[in-house]
Amino acid sequence: MGKRLLLLGGGHAHMVTLANIHKLQSQGHQVTVVQPDEYHYYSGMGPGMLSKIYAPEEIRFATRRTVEKQGAGFVRAKATAILPQKKRVRLDNGQDLEYDVLSCNVGSAVPAVKGQGKSLCFPVKPIASLLQVQKKTLQLLSQGQVRLGVIGGGPAALEVAGNLQRLVQDAGGKKAQVTLFAGRKFLANLKEPIRKLARKNFVRRGIEIVEPGYVGQLGPDTIELENGENYESDLTLLAVGVMPSPLFVDSGLRTGPDGGLLVNEYLQHPDYPEIFGGGDCIFFKNQPLDKVGVYAVRQNPILYHNLQASLNRNELKSFHPGGDYLLIYNLGDGTGIFSKGSLTFGGRPAFWIKDWIDRRFMKRFQVMD
Numbered sequence: 001m002g003k004r005l006l007l008l009g010g011g012h013a014h015m016v017t018l019a020n021i022h023k024l025q026s027q028g029h030q031v032t033v034v035q036p037d038e039y040h041y042y043s044g045m046g047p048g049m050l051s052k053i054y055a056p057e058e059i060r061f062a063t064r065r066t067v068e069k070q071g072a073g074f075v076r077a078k079a080t081a082i083l084p085q086k087k088r089v090r091l092d093n094g095q096d097l098e099y100d101v102l103s104c105n106v107g108s109a110v111p112a113v114k115g116q117g118k119s120l121c122f123p124v125k126p127i128a129s130l131l132q133v134q135k136k137t138l139q140l141l142s143q144g145q146v147r148l149g150v151i152g153g154g155p156a157a158l159e160v161a162g163n164l165q166r167l168v169q170d171a172g173g174k175k176a177q178v179t180l181f182a183g184r185k186f187l188a189n190l191k192e193p194i195r196k197l198a199r200k201n202f203v204r205r206g207i208e209i210v211e212p213g214y215v216g217q218l219g220p221d222t223i224e225l226e227n228g229e230n231y232e233s234d235l236t237l238l239a240v241g242v243m244p245s246p247l248f249v250d251s252g253l254r255t256g257p258d259g260g261l262l263v264n265e266y267l268q269h270p271d272y273p274e275i276f277g278g279g280d281c282i283f284f285k286n287q288p289l290d291k292v293g294v295y296a297v298r299q300n301p302i303l304y305h306n307l308q309a310s311l312n313r314n315e316l317k318s319f320h321p322g323g324d325y326l327l328i329y330n331l332g333d334g335t336g337i338f339s340k341g342s343l344t345f346g347g348r349p350a351f352w353i354k355d356w357i358d359r360r361f362m363k364r365f366q367v368m369d
């Protein structure tokens, strides 16, 4: 007999499942996808959208169209609670949806900074908000001198600051200063050769790096460090890491220490075997994983297999995170930094490789009219 599969979020770990909805439907199952937006934005190309290297249409998946084209249901809403005993999910539109099998790929969010509400501040997630940052920056630039602050010392802050600089440069932007507030140390968790290449690039392009110094709070147009230093900022971007969606803690489900949905080697919740998950929103019990899209992408085939197996009472497969992963950073000026194992290099070829990989990924899962 057919069962109900409910997918929360059409994120990076659900790509293969979304592409194969028609197969699940043809087996008699009924699939429903819940997401607050009709599109899902590919984070790997997000900073490039900020700088206008990519148009929004090039970096987003038309989730609603993908789902409806295959005869399944799409609900534009946000899940606010999972009621595991009742096998129901509550949505912010007041609706309750029932499921036999549930899969969660609801991602993560940037934790707030004190005083954020008082200033013009945008977290770097959801990725779609980078479009608002682009529009607001161009608007401010048209009015005069602009100070742009990026708070964060990791790869997301690096890419966002580099692409913000590209945006103002292309807009004839001598009037803008991009400043990166890197906390303890710029790219503290990355290897020295990466840090050196990134620093050299930023110095050459006039992007200021403030370190060490944690941001204490934001004022209406200031960034205040814990050490008492004050910087002016007309628009601030927050890239201070991410935390899994609060959905699981709010629902009283067992989570990892970071609040991510606890899952075993089958990407399955240990208490409720009909609940699965992938991407930034899970805590993988066997080995805590970095919050990078690479793992979400690697989880795809296993998650799809296990959802199908769970619907059809077949055997589940284990997820193995795999070894070292390739990372390429888009610096926004047509160059990138490539890093895999002991190999690190910068320049145009690094960006070309990233661009090729990212476009190929988009092409694989993008559904056109």
Ligand SMILES: Cc1cc2nc3c(=O)[nH]c(=O)nc-3n(C[C@H](O)[C@H](O)[C@H](O)COP(=O)(O)OP(=O)(O)OC[C@H]3O[C@@H](n4cnc5c(N)ncnc54)[C@H](O)[C@@H]3O)c2cc1C
Residues within 6 Å of the ligand: 008, 009, 010, 011, 012, 013, 014, 034, 035, 036, 037, 039, 040, 041, 043, 044, 045, 046, 047, 077, 078, 079, 080, 105, 106, 107, 108, 124, 125, 126, 156, 159, 160, 245, 247, 278, 279, 280, 281, 291, 292, 293, 294, 295, 296, 328
């Ligand atoms: C600027 C930036 C650049 C990055 N670049 C890279 C990179 O180049 N390579 C890399 O490996 N990683 C990169 N990352 C990390 C990467 O973004 C994450 O690891 C990745 O997005 C995780 O994918 P996800 O599908 O789990 O979550 P998300 O991409 O956050 O997707 C979650 C989806 O769920 C939906 N959703 C959220 N809440 C709910 C809810 N309550 N109910 C229903 N739906 C919901 C959202 O709308 C969204 O569509 C970058 C991150 C940032 C911020």
